[in-house]
Amino acid sequence: xxxxxIKNKQGETVGDFDVADEVLVxxxxxxxxxxxxxAYQANQRAGTAHTLSKGEVAGAGSKPWRQKGTGRARxxxxxxxxxxxxxxxxxxxTRSFDKRLPRKVAQxxxxxxxxxxxxxxxxxxxxxxxxxxxxxxxxxxxVKALEAPKGGILVVDEMQDxxxxxxxxxxxxxxxxxRQLNVYEILRYPFVWVTRQGMAVLVERLQxxxxxxx
Numbered sequence: 001x002x003x004x005x006i007k008n009k010q011g012e013t014v015g016d017f018d019v020a021d022e023v024l025v026x027x028x029x030x031x032x033x034x035x036x037x038x039a040y041q042a043n044q045r046a047g048t049a050h051t052l053s054k055g056e057v058a059g060a061g062s063k064p065w066r067q068k069g070t071g072r073a074r075x076x077x078x079x080x081x082x083x084x085x086x087x088x089x090x091x092x093x094t095r096s097f098d099k100r101l102p103r104k105v106a107q108x109x110x111x112x113x114x115x116x117x118x119x120x121x122x123x124x125x126x127x128x129x130x131x132x133x134x135x136x137x138x139x140x141x142x143v144k145a146l147e148a149p150k151g152g153i154l155v156v157d158e159m160q161d162x163x164x165x166x167x168x169x170x171x172x173x174x175x176x177x178x179r180q181l182n183v184y185e186i187l188r189y190p191f192v193w194v195t196r197q198g199m200a201v202l203v204e205r206l207q208x209x210x211x212x213x214x
Contacts, residue, residue, distance in 0.1 A: 008127040011145035017125045023206035029112030036109035036183040039099040051091030054079040113186040123192045125199050134165035151190035156198040
């Protein structure tokens with residue numbers, strides 16, 4: 001049984017959240033985590049870079065000059081890659097970098113990454129995270145009260161607009177939902193703060209219920 005401290009906005013411990021060892025994975029999944037991160041980064045690429053081939057560069061199809069007798073090198077067309085303004089040789093072309101993971105591989109990667117995070121003591125449960133209106137000042141005060149270590153912090157909430165707007169101006173602090181949390185984000189941020197509701201959802205995902213792509 002792994003026990004996580006539950007803290008309020010003032011940094012006081014108000015309880016414990018227990019995670020059963022049966023849902024945590026430590027003995028497998030390293031390769032799955034690697035593949036999940038590679039897939040995530042590949043899927044962030046737009047793939048819109050596009051250079052012109054010789055068939056796409058504007059210009060006449062005739063020879064610039066006759067083949068022999070000019071003293072210059074032979075030239076067959078004005079769109080040649082060796083000329084300024086010509087085509088690009090082996091340049092990038094519009095393509096999709098999309099990578100897909102099998103569902104079970106993605107699930108295993110999520111379980112291994114989150115299990116390691118919990119084992120390292122880098123996951124904390126927040127008792128309550130609600131604001132009536134956006135307030136960067138209040139969010140900054142909470143981060144200070146919780147004695148946030150140096151490094152990035154990922155807040156896992158139900159994506160209330162007030163919380164999202166309160167976080168956006170704080171450096172090294174990001175927010176996401178428990179359903180959207182993925183392997184890359186778990187590894188990217190040194191510390192993860194999760195609300196009670198969010199932690200219940202994460203436990204469901206560790207059990208293989210209600211998950212999404214990792």
